[in-house]
Amino acid sequence: MEYLSIVFQEVYKILFLLVPVLVSVAMIVWLDRRVWAFVQKRQGPNVVGPFGLLQSLADALKYIFKEIIIPSSSNKVIFILAPIVTMTLALIAWAVIPFSATQVLADINVGILYLFAVSSLGVYGIIMGGWASNSKYPFLGAIRSAAQMVSYEVSIGVIIINVLLCVGSLNLNDIVIAQQNMWFVIPLFPMFVIFFISALAETNRPPFDLPEAEAELVAGYQTEYSGMMYAMFWLGEYANILLMCAMGAILFLGGWMSPIDVYPFTLVPSAIWLILKILLLFILFALVKAIVPRYRYDQLMRLGWKVFLPLSLIWVVLTASYLFYFNLLPVN
């Protein structure tokens, strides 16, 4: 009985986290399309519900009732597993995101490593989908995506080291609390810019959406997918984008802390602050999609390996020497 009650408690907590995440993913797709439309002086989806807010739900309903087509020459098990892997990995990462000092599902010691590991596993959904389709365009898309994600992960890892040097702990709550006096976006601003661009590449967002470049590869790894399986890829992708925004908010924008520590601001629940910061980063993501043209593949690789990696490595040396010289290293 004791075990059962623990299990029920945990399931309740998980549902309380996952349902809002899934709903906000649906909302964020709407927001993405609206921002995109406004930049191009269009209206965007504005028919279903107030301001078109329920557009994503209508889309999801349509996807559910569509037929799932499995190509006869595909590798069926892996073909079906691929969207499930994408979606699961995008959702399990939310377990360590702290919404306040106490509101976190799993407050583990190596939280940031867990986030990094899960985001680096995200590439498997795409590779599996691309390979199992047994078709040229998905395969090319999967190969492009694998190379791209592995390259940009390296610079994200080095940027995380930069932040960790200033914090002295791998726990996400410690990282947030270390920014009490100053958000890391101020001393590490170049790293924030590089993190933002790498996050765009890591989540296959424009201008780095080469794995699904419609002009060359139809829809990349998603070409053979239809119905609910396509929707799962799409949900996983947006959950990943939100996760990257949350990671940026926690590493650089002070996580759940209010921007100013004075009376009216401290009344607002800390979860609201985190959500506002995530939204801010997401609107930046959406704006970039609307205003920047797509990169060429060799330029993408050059940017990752020849520009971002050396820059972030040099910044690690700079941060470490600064902290060491002024005796600011966080030793506990």
Add this chain to the structure above:
Amino acid sequence: MIAHAIFFYTFSIIAVVSAIMVTASKNTVHSVFFLILDFISISCLFIMIGAEFLGMIMLIVYVGAVAVLFLFVVMMLNVAQQKNQWFAGQQSSKHIPVGLIISTLIFVEVIIVIGGWKYKPEIFDINNSIAQTSISNTHSLGQILYTDYIHVFQISGMILLVAMVGAIVLTFRQRSGVKRQSYIKQISRERAEGVEVLEVQSNKGVKIDD
């Protein structure tokens, strides 16, 4: 404790079965996927014994990077392999005796090594002191790695670097006749260099030097 045991046996059974499937499955891509499953369940086991840092690094390095590149290569190979069916047929059975001999040798070596295994007495003291001070796993690993074992650590890093440079040198070849882009040149181009206005007489044309 029961839940702990259940999780331990689940992960270890998955690890052993997927390790067997790596060698048993006919499709090479499937065996790489089983290898990944093996890595993941082993990192779960690491986390269960409290080596959380090692488990996460295992996930990031092996599953997130090494296995992706591995899969990359195998997927490319597989395209060519599907054409010649003999590869999966009778040809492979000739290699079984050689494989058996090598695996027996490795097995005997492992048995010898494990049979002569002894813990240093100091290790038990370290274990106890960690338990008392409740230093996190990452912290204690760093303290040992960057003090007592700094030379071994640096040497292993240098070996990896040398291997990387060696691989690049072996595969690098200078290709002639490749036109390279220079971003600075392209951006700093002025209108005067690019456009030339000519007086063209009718029925004469103009010669453009290129």
